Amino acid sequence: MNMKHFIWLALFLLFSGNAAAKEVAGVDVPDQLTLSQPPLQLNGAGxxxxxxxxxxxxxLYLPRPASTTAKVLQQDVAVVSLHILSGLITAEKMRSTIEEGFEDATDGHTQEIAADIQHFIGLFDAEIQVGDTFLLVADKQQGVTAYKNGVASAPIKGEAFRAALLNIWLGQHPAQNSLKQQLLGQ
Known part of the structure; x- marks a missing residue:
């Protein structure tokens, strides 16, 4: 894990319990992440x-507010955080859902990033528990680094993968339309 991502994660965890902008389904969602200067702002949560x-x-956390997917993808960094609420989310279901999400996000054109998708899906081999947190740091320069409960994966480079990952939640066929609208602050 490089030092920049370690600092980002440490600050996220530090501020996630203290500076809650709002509570969503019993989870305190901080209004900003002091991962860089300027801090990343909560764009939306749901x-x-x-x-x-x-x-x-x-x-979804961004350097500047964005109400469209295109504006999110233009930013140098976007952070998606996930806080697991249900025991129905198993590692097997998460892998399947993520794979399906990439298919939807790319309109079935996953060939270019197929190896990256398989590497990313491997992050969900360990069982998932209620309360687990995932932090997906999608940085244009550093690549995508995924954290599960504070443990980082190796970054996955490439804009095609970064855009596809963000489009799982923000694309034309998102995981859930109402969540997309909430993440975009609408």
Missing amino acids: VRSKFFMDLYVGA
Whole structure:
């Protein structure tokens, strides 16, 4: 883990309990992450649900507010945080859902990033528990670094992968339309 991402994660964890902008499904969501200068701002947060069950709280942090996916993708860094709420999310279901998310995010054109997707999906081999947190730092310069409960993965470089990952939640076929709207602050 490079020092920049370690500092980002440490500050995220430090501020996540203290400076809550709002509470979403019982999870305190901080209004900013002091990961860089200027700090990243909470763009929006919401709940991913299925069949009236809350699965996770998602939040999007950006250097500048953005109300469209295009404006999010233009920014140098975007951070998606996920806080697991349900025991229905297993490692197997997460891997399947993420793989399906990449298919939807790329309109089925995953060939260019297929190896990166498989590497990323491997991050979900260990069982997932209620309360687990994932922090997905999508940085144009550093690549995508995923943290599970503070433990970092090796970064995955490439703009095509970065854009596809963000489009899982923000693209034309997002994981959930209402969550997309909430992340975009609408």
